Amino acid sequence: MTELAIGTPTKKTVRSANVAGFASDADRWSAVVRRDPAADGVFYYSVRTTGVYCLPSCAARLARRANVRFHATRADADAAGFRACKRCRPTEQGAAIHVAVGDCALGSVLVAASDKGVSAILLGDDTDALVSEVQARFPKAALIRGGADSERWVAQVVAYVEAPRRGLDLPLDIRGTAFQRQVWRALRDIPIGSTTSYADIAARIGAPDTARGVARACAANALAIAIPCHRVVRKDGGLSGYRWGMARKRALLDREAAV
Numbered sequence: 063m064t065e066l067a068i069g070t071p072t073k074k075t076v077r078s079a080n081v082a083g084f085a086s087d088a089d090r091w092s093a094v095v096r097r098d099p100a101a102d103g104v105f106y107y108s109v110r111t112t113g114v115y116c117l118p119s120c121a122a123r124l125a126r127r128a129n130v131r132f133h134a135t136r137a138d139a140d141a142a143g144f145r146a147c148k149r150c151r152p153t154e155q156g157a158a159i160h161v162a163v164g165d166c167a168l169g170s171v172l173v174a175a176s177d178k179g180v181s182a183i184l185l186g187d188d189t190d191a192l193v194s195e196v197q198a199r200f201p202k203a204a205l206i207r208g209g210a211d212s213e214r215w216v217a218q219v220v221a222y223v224e225a226p227r228r229g230l231d232l233p234l235d236i237r238g239t240a241f242q243r244q245v246w247r248a249l250r251d252i253p254i255g256s257t258t259s260y261a262d263i264a265a266r267i268g269a270p271d272t273a274r275g276v277a278r279a280c281a282a283n284a285l286a287i288a289i290p291c292h293r294v295v296r297k298d299g300g301l302s303g304y305r306w307g308m309a310r311k312r313a314l315l316d317r318e319a320a321v
């Protein structure tokens with residue numbers, strides 16, 4: 063899954079960073095040497111002698127190659143003990159959201175990932191519309207094609223749809239209100255192959271009169287499949303709604319029931 067096609071969205075343009083071009087350390091180093099702004103957010107580099115990490119486009123004096131390390135995310139650079147450079151200020155960038163798309167039996171799937179993990183999994187028929195939806199959800203973010211494991215994660219989602227028995231275990235960057243997060247946590251406890259009702263979820267989180275709120279939290283879920291809101295159905299077994307369409311809900315439940 064290296065060359066995932068991503069359409070040109072109508073509203074804002076995805077910065078089409080040529081991720082394939084920064085795939086090796088040699089490519090990354092040459093981006094640093096030419097201070098390529100297209101590489102900003104795709105990776106970071108740290109300098110052992112100064113203890114700082116920078117954006118590839120940083121105007122600081124070029125470090126010696128032998129002292130330079132590359133990091134996929136700011137979190138990686140922080141974890142390795144480096145401080146953000148005061149000149150290029152990598153922490154003040156609009157947060158980068160890495161976007162990868164794939165095709166599965168349910169149509170197109172888009173995975174958006176921040177430094178912290180997967181922040182959105184969206185399903186649809188039209189890749190451009192999915193990209194626009196991500197941009198609307200993260201209006202300040204710089205959307206970057208690929209990178210930060212997004213291709214690997216979209217491949218895992220596609221593989222899960224094809225064969226749910228493999229399970230899906232992705233690092234998630236879950237956003238939302240305290241109540242939404244409580245609901246979503248309860249959804250993640252619904253075992254594969256089974257379903258539950260909004261009222262059951264409400265009871266499970268200790269707020270039995272909030273079934274409507276539970277339904278709204280399901281509708282606000284940005285992490286299709288990973289937070290399995292498709293496993294919530296009406297008490298009488300009717301499918302109720304699904305943000306990504308009833309046909310997809312039915313198909314997912316059928317596939318999971320076959321596990």
Ligand SMILES: [Zn+2]
Pocket residue numbers: 115116117120121122147148149150151
């Ligand atoms: Zn710098």
